[in-house]
Amino acid sequence: MDRRTSGPSSGAALLFLTDEQLRQGIEAMFFAYRGFTADPDRILADMAYGRAHHRAIHFIGRAPDTTVNNLLNILGVTKQSLNRVLRTLIADGLVESKVGRKDKRERHLTLTQAGRALEQTLSDAQRARMRTAFREAGPDAVAGFRTVLEAMMDTEMRASYSRLKDTTT
Amino acid sequence: MDRRTSGPSSGAALLFLTDEQLRQGIEAMFFAYRGFTADPDRILADMAYGRAHHRAIHFIGRAPDTTVNNLLNILGVTKQSLNRVLRTLIADGLVESKVGRKDKRERHLTLTQAGRALEQTLSDAQRARMRTAFREAGPDAVAGFRTVLEAMMDTEMRASYSRLKDTTT
């Protein structure tokens, strides 16, 4: 049963992948994601916030002055769900919402000083883990990691990801 | 400071990682995980089940005859939370719970035929995406992907992961 290499798919030799290999990939993803969120989760548990708040803070910090709709597309939740989170963040003075100058229907979101401070705390924790993992794995592994993750995204998510990647560089 | 000579984990030369690179890793992880769960989520949405059921089914299928406690450790949730899920799965005839022969306090969990069928459906969808991503990325990238994910896990999670990886060959 010599099937390690089959015909070419899009140039390179088609990988033969056993269900077992794929399964390990699935489980790796599951366990790693838990680690990935563990540190911020711990910090947020002490406050009245959760993972949804973290995500909102992250992407507002990443793209200041973003609109609610833009954030909605990135996060992939309903506007009602996001609104609950935004309401508390605004009420607590972490996020500022300004009515759009050009289009008054839009709300432009920005982190306040306090918001930036929390964002820093959260992403420091998350980056620390990411940095350790990247260093342990080495640069080639990191490149592969990113390549596979990008290939695993839905098309629209990949678009959001690339857009963010490019705007900040 | 010559640090080029060390073990594989303290590694080759210490990588210099900008916050921006780490942030991209974080966002890649976020978007990719969404894609990772999207297909099973869609299937489960039509039934009365959610992601929690999927996880339970996956790991029971992976390690048949596992105990509740073992499952608890793997999933990292409370017994109350797991119990709610298991109760419905058992009531619906997807999972069988047998009292332990040696230790009668234990319940050993196994998928029924119907359970295996659902497991197959769910993991077919998830594996299909994983396979496509792996093929697009190529074998080196896949190796790197796994290396980074393993490095990102918590220690106990890495232990669970390795145990599962080894038991199935």
Next chain:
DNA sequence: GATATTATGTCAGTGTTGTTGACACTCCAA
């Protein structure tokens, strides 16, 4: 044999985060 510990299950209550449905306001274009 009495007592403690372990494994499991259950009830009740709570919080976060997702969902629909209904509705109001703003803008733009026909």
Next chain:
DNA sequence: TTGGAGTGTCAACAACACTGACATAATATC
């Protein structure tokens, strides 16, 4: 000016996590 698209809010509900308290049975320990 009217209708539709875009945007945001309120209310109600479901899934799934949590804690705490308690029950039961089996096992381990003294």
